[in-house]
Amino acid sequence: MSLYRIDDKELKAVPTTTFQAQGLQERRDLQQLIINQPGALGSDMFIVDEEFGNWSESSRRIDLLAIDSDGTLTVVELKRNEDPGHMDLQALRYAAMVANITFEQLTEAHQAFIEDQGLDGDAANRLDEFLNEKEIQRDDIQTAKPRIVLVAPEFPTELATSVLWLNDSGLDIRCVRLILYHSDHKLFVDASQLIPLAEADDYLVQVRRRAEEVESVTRQRRPPTSNVLFNHGRIKGGEEIKLFSPYFSDSDEFDIDDSKWHAHFGSEPSARRNVNWNGRAYSLTNLSVLLRDKHSVPFPDVGFSAYWYWCLVDEPDKPLAELANSLHAGSSDNKPG
Numbered sequence: 652m653s654l655y656r657i658d659d660k661e662l663k664a665v666p667t668t669t670f671q672a673q674g675l676q677e678r679r680d681l682q683q684l685i686i687n688q689p690g691a692l693g694s695d696m697f698i699v700d701e702e703f704g705n706w707s708e709s710s711r712r713i714d715l716l717a718i719d720s721d722g723t724l725t726v727v728e729l730k731r732n733e734d735p736g737h738m739d740l741q742a743l744r745y746a747a748m749v750a751n752i753t754f755e756q757l758t759e760a761h762q763a764f765i766e767d768q769g770l771d772g773d774a775a776n777r778l779d780e781f782l783n784e785k786e787i788q789r790d791d792i793q794t795a796k797p798r799i800v801l802v803a804p805e806f807p808t809e810l811a812t813s814v815l816w817l818n819d820s821g822l823d824i825r826c827v828r829l830i831l832y833h834s835d836h837k838l839f840v841d842a843s844q845l846i847p848l849a850e851a852d853d854y855l856v857q858v859r860r861r862a863e864e865v866e867s868v869t870r871q872r873r874p875p876t877s878n879v880l881f882n883h884g885r886i887k888g889g890e891e892i893k894l895f896s897p898y899f900s901d902s903d904e905f906d907i908d909d910s911k912w913h914a915h916f917g918s919e920p921s922a923r924r925n926v927n928w929n930g931r932a933y934s935l936t937n938l939s940v941l942l943r944d945k946h947s948v949p950f951p952d953v954g955f956s957a958y959w960y961w962c963l964v965d966e967p968d969k970p971l972a973e974l975a976n977s978l979h980a981g982s983s984d985n986k987p988g
Contacts, residue, residue, distance in 0.1 A: 726799050
């Protein structure tokens with residue numbers, strides 16, 4: 652995505668630049684910019700501390716420790732480089748180290764932050780003011796599984812793939828891309844959430860909650876999605892599937908209802924390459940990646956397995972994974988106790 656300015660009825664591209672080229676440092680500049688405007692990360696979060704490192708056996712420090720607007724403890728990791736390296740692994744360590752932090756420890760950290768920033772007020776009062784505004788009680792701050800927000804100019808494929816897999820495993824990691832522009836001796840920043848897509852957030856939360864409710868009923872790991880659907884007679888060889896429309900954005904270039912994006916389960920739906928498309932057999936994951944990378948199908952990076960992106964043609968209001976969850980939960984309920 653490019654940024655343009657209107658110049659005498661013409662659109663002229665605003666040139667991009669880098670934080671390094673402009674002499675901007677991570678801690679002195681980028682970190683302070685986020686402290687001054689945390690909303691740039693897409694959420695009204697409360698900054699508890701910067702360079703947090705309240706542990707005795709490590710010199711590692713969290714760039715920013717925050718509480719998000721829903722009361723979730725949040726670890727923010729910043730990189731100004733085009734190649735953010737292993738920031739996902741680094742942030743995972745930090746999240747593990749601050750998990751289950753107490754309100755007293757948060758207050759202590761925030762008091763040091765207030766003094767370093769030259770701010771006024773008492774740490775506990777400032778925290779309570781934020782919590783009251785969001786209608787959150789102290790005991791309701793979610794610290795057991797901190798949220799992670801990764802901020803960088805680019806997210807290489809291997810890092811994005813890791814984040815999607817971790818999100819699919821139950822973590823909450825968000826990737827925010829910062830693109831720097833330079834025009835007329837002024838700098839502009841475009842901050843956009845790449846993972847998960849910002850407009851899909853509310854829907855994804857609902858899907859995750861439904862999945863968690865089903866999991867709490869079954870209390871056991873269910874078999875693979877295709878096995879559940881096949882064993883319950885819900886799919887058979889030749890069963891037609893299509894893309895699940897709520898996950899995909901409409902555009903002039905992409906018509907989700909075009910039958911060329913339909914696929915069919917093979918004669919053995921539980922096999923590894925169990926889906927046929929265009930005369931070839933694929934796993935549903937490999938087919939999804941192929942359509943995204945080679946055919947420009949706008950798969951959203953939402954952190955779910957491929958079975959959340961597809962649905963049966965004759966049941967378009969429920970993705971395959973959710974259908975399998977419902978079938979499995981129903982069969983578990985019918986088992987003798």
